[in-house]
Amino acid sequence: MRFVRVTLGLPLALVGVVVTLAGAASAFWLVGPDSTVDTGEQRLTSRGLAVATAPNLLDRHGFTLHVTAASSRPVFVGVGHDLDVSSYLGRSAYTRVVRFDLPSDFATQEMKGATGRLNPPTGLDWWLADAAGPGERSAEWETEDGAYDVVVMNADGTPGVDATVTFGVELKGLFGICLVVLGVGLILLFLGVWLLLPRRRQPGATSTPTQQQTTPYAGAGVQYPLVPQAPVSPPPVKPVEAPEEERQPVAPPPVKPVGAPVGKEQPEPDEPEDEPTRRPEPVPGIPPQYQAPAYSPPRLKRVGGLLTGGMLLLTATGCVAIPQQNTSSGPVTRAAVTVADGLVAVQKYNELNNRANQARDAKLSEAIETGPTLAMTRAGYQIGRKTDEAGKDKVKPFTYTQPSIGAPQYGSYPMRFVVASGVSTSPDSKQLGVWERATAGDPWTLKYSVYPSASMKLPPLEGLRTPTKADMSKLASLPQTAAANLAAYLTGGPQSPQAALFTPSPGTDSLLNQRAKDKIADTKKPYIATAIDTFRPSGDPLTFITPNGEALVFLALTEQYLQHIEPGSNAYWTSGPPTAFSSYVKYTQTLHQDYLHQLALVIPAKGQGKIQILSLDGQLVGAGGS
CATH class of the missing domain: 3.10.450 (Nuclear Transport Factor 2; Chain: A,)
Structure with a gap:
C-alpha cells in the first residue's frame, strides 16, 4: 500500500502546488476583489478624428466593459451601436482597432476620409455609455448581444487624437472563482502530502511485512498461514499408530496465533463504524480464527469524493463566468429614439424655438428645424422684419405639452419619430410633428409640423413602424x-x-x-x-x-x-x-x-x-x- 499512496500522493501534491499558485496569482494579481481584468495603460493615437474598435472586436457579451482614457486635451470616451458609430464617423478619417490579443497587443487600420471637425459627441443621445472632459475619463457598459463599438476622440470633435487608454473586462464572480481555484489547490496539496506521510503500524503487526506467519494445527499436523496464499500441498506424514485400546479422539488444545503475547488475546485492528469491511469467502478446511481479514480503504474513498466534488464545483462556476458568443444575425435595427430621449428633444425644441421667435433668428432655428418647417419659419421671420420693424407683433412664447411619442425601428439613417402633443397657447388645437435625424452626428430637428383641431381623432402612435x-x-x-x-x-x-x-x-x-x-x-x-x-x-x-x-x-x-x-x-x-x-x-x-x-x-x-x-x-x- 505504500506504493499506492506514493503513486497517488505525489501527482496530487504537484498539481496542488500548480493550482494554488495559479489561483493566488489570478485572485490577487490579475483580477482583484473587483473581478476585473484590464489591459493596462495603452497609448492610442490617430491623425484622424477618433480611435474606434471594429464591430466584430466585441464578439461576446455577458460582462461589464470598462474603458478609461486620459489625454492632455479634454477627451471623450463612449460606447455605441455600430449602426450609430458608423454613421457618425461616416467618411471621416479615423483609426480602427481591428485586433486585440491578450494581454495588450493591438492591431490598427487607418481609415481614410475627411478631417473636418465633427459635431461634438457629447450632445448625442445614442451613446450607451460615455464620459467627456479634461483629465482621466471612464465609461462602463453592460455588454449586449450585437455589434457595438468603443470610440475615443477629442471632446470638441477636432482631429488629432493622442490618449492613454485602458480596457477592462469585469466578470461577475470572477474573484470568487479564483478563490475557489486557490482553495481546490490547497486541498489537493494537503491530500497529496497526507498520502505521502508514513503511517504508524497497528499493534501486533510484524516488523517485516513479507514474512510468512504460520502456526501449527495439531489436529491436522500441518501449518496454515495467517495471510491467504496460494495453496501448497503439505508433505505426507505417516501418523504413529497407537494401540487400539488407546485410540480415542482427543480435542486439540487451543492454539494462539504466532506473535501474540502469552495470556493475552490479539487485539482487533480499529475500523470506522460507518465503513463496512469487505471479507473474503471462507476457505474450506481452515478454522475461522485463521481466516485473513480483507483490506478496506475508507480514507481513499473520502479523498476521491473530495476531489470529484471540488472539480465539479470548479467546472460549474467556471462555465457561468465565461462570456457568451454573440449570436445576433440579420439586419440590425433599433428604435429611432427612446421615450426619454424623445421628450428631451421636444423640450429642447421648446426652449430654442421661443428664443429664435423672439429674436427672429433663422440661424438659431436651423439647429432645431429642417425641411418645410424651417422654410416656413424663415419666411415668417422675413415677413415679420418687414411688416413689424418695431418688433411689437412677435410670436407669443409657447410649448408643446404632454407629448406622446411613436418611434419606429430603423436599420439606417435618416431616422424619424412622431410626436403628438398639446399647444400651451392654443387649447383648441393639437400639434402633430415628425422629428428627423439625417445622420448620427446631427441633432434632432422638426421636419413636419401640423396643427389638427383638438376635436380631431389622431391615429395611435404606439407601435408605429416604417412601411413594407x-x-x-x-x-x-x-x-x-x-x-x-x-x-x-x-x-x-x-x-x-x-x-x-x-x-x-x-x-x-x-x-x-x-x-x-x-x-x-x-x-x-x-x-x-x-x-x-x-x-x-x-x-x-x-x-x-x-x-x-x-x-x-x-x-x-x-x-x-x-x-x-x-x-x-x-x-x-x-x-x-x-x-x-x-x-x-x-x-x-x-x-x-x-x-x-x-x-x-x-x-x-x-x-x-x-x-x-x-x-x-x-x-x-x-x-x-x-
Whole structure:
C-alpha cells in the first residue's frame, strides 16, 4: 500500500502546488476583489478624428466593459451601436482597432476620409455609455448581444487624437472563482502530502511485512498461514499408530496465533463504524480464527469524493463566468429614439424655438428645424422684419405639452419619430410633428409640423413602424398617388373629381373658401384679367404604418396664386406680407404669391373609406411677378 499512496500522493501534491499558485496569482494579481481584468495603460493615437474598435472586436457579451482614457486635451470616451458609430464617423478619417490579443497587443487600420471637425459627441443621445472632459475619463457598459463599438476622440470633435487608454473586462464572480481555484489547490496539496506521510503500524503487526506467519494445527499436523496464499500441498506424514485400546479422539488444545503475547488475546485492528469491511469467502478446511481479514480503504474513498466534488464545483462556476458568443444575425435595427430621449428633444425644441421667435433668428432655428418647417419659419421671420420693424407683433412664447411619442425601428439613417402633443397657447388645437435625424452626428430637428383641431381623432402612435411592400399593397392609395390627387383636388376645388377621395379637415374647407373669394375679388380689379390657383406636390411623402394597418402620411404642397395683368397696365405690391419679397417693383405681365403647405393624411386599407385630411397649414414663402 505504500506504493499506492506514493503513486497517488505525489501527482496530487504537484498539481496542488500548480493550482494554488495559479489561483493566488489570478485572485490577487490579475483580477482583484473587483473581478476585473484590464489591459493596462495603452497609448492610442490617430491623425484622424477618433480611435474606434471594429464591430466584430466585441464578439461576446455577458460582462461589464470598462474603458478609461486620459489625454492632455479634454477627451471623450463612449460606447455605441455600430449602426450609430458608423454613421457618425461616416467618411471621416479615423483609426480602427481591428485586433486585440491578450494581454495588450493591438492591431490598427487607418481609415481614410475627411478631417473636418465633427459635431461634438457629447450632445448625442445614442451613446450607451460615455464620459467627456479634461483629465482621466471612464465609461462602463453592460455588454449586449450585437455589434457595438468603443470610440475615443477629442471632446470638441477636432482631429488629432493622442490618449492613454485602458480596457477592462469585469466578470461577475470572477474573484470568487479564483478563490475557489486557490482553495481546490490547497486541498489537493494537503491530500497529496497526507498520502505521502508514513503511517504508524497497528499493534501486533510484524516488523517485516513479507514474512510468512504460520502456526501449527495439531489436529491436522500441518501449518496454515495467517495471510491467504496460494495453496501448497503439505508433505505426507505417516501418523504413529497407537494401540487400539488407546485410540480415542482427543480435542486439540487451543492454539494462539504466532506473535501474540502469552495470556493475552490479539487485539482487533480499529475500523470506522460507518465503513463496512469487505471479507473474503471462507476457505474450506481452515478454522475461522485463521481466516485473513480483507483490506478496506475508507480514507481513499473520502479523498476521491473530495476531489470529484471540488472539480465539479470548479467546472460549474467556471462555465457561468465565461462570456457568451454573440449570436445576433440579420439586419440590425433599433428604435429611432427612446421615450426619454424623445421628450428631451421636444423640450429642447421648446426652449430654442421661443428664443429664435423672439429674436427672429433663422440661424438659431436651423439647429432645431429642417425641411418645410424651417422654410416656413424663415419666411415668417422675413415677413415679420418687414411688416413689424418695431418688433411689437412677435410670436407669443409657447410649448408643446404632454407629448406622446411613436418611434419606429430603423436599420439606417435618416431616422424619424412622431410626436403628438398639446399647444400651451392654443387649447383648441393639437400639434402633430415628425422629428428627423439625417445622420448620427446631427441633432434632432422638426421636419413636419401640423396643427389638427383638438376635436380631431389622431391615429395611435404606439407601435408605429416604417412601411413594407406588403403594407403598401393593402392601402386604399399609395402615398405618392394620394399627394397627386390631393393637389388636383385643391386646385380644382370641391367640384373636382378627386374631391370624392378625401374627407377634408376644417382648415382645408377654410382655405378653399378663401381662395374662391380671392379670385372673385381680384378679377373685379381693373388691372387684373384672371386669377389661377395651382397646387403641386413637393418632395416625397413620409409614411408610417399604424398598428391597425392604416398609413399616417406627412407631405408638403406648393401653391402659386397667379394673377394675369390686363394689357397696358402694371401692378406692384405696396403693402402686406408680399412686400417682404417684392416691394414697389412694377410688373406688366403677372403677379404671383407662393405658398408652402404642410399636410397630414390618414390613408385607410382598401375598402375602409376615404382618405382623411388631418390638417393643412400654409405659409407665404415668396411673391413677385413678371
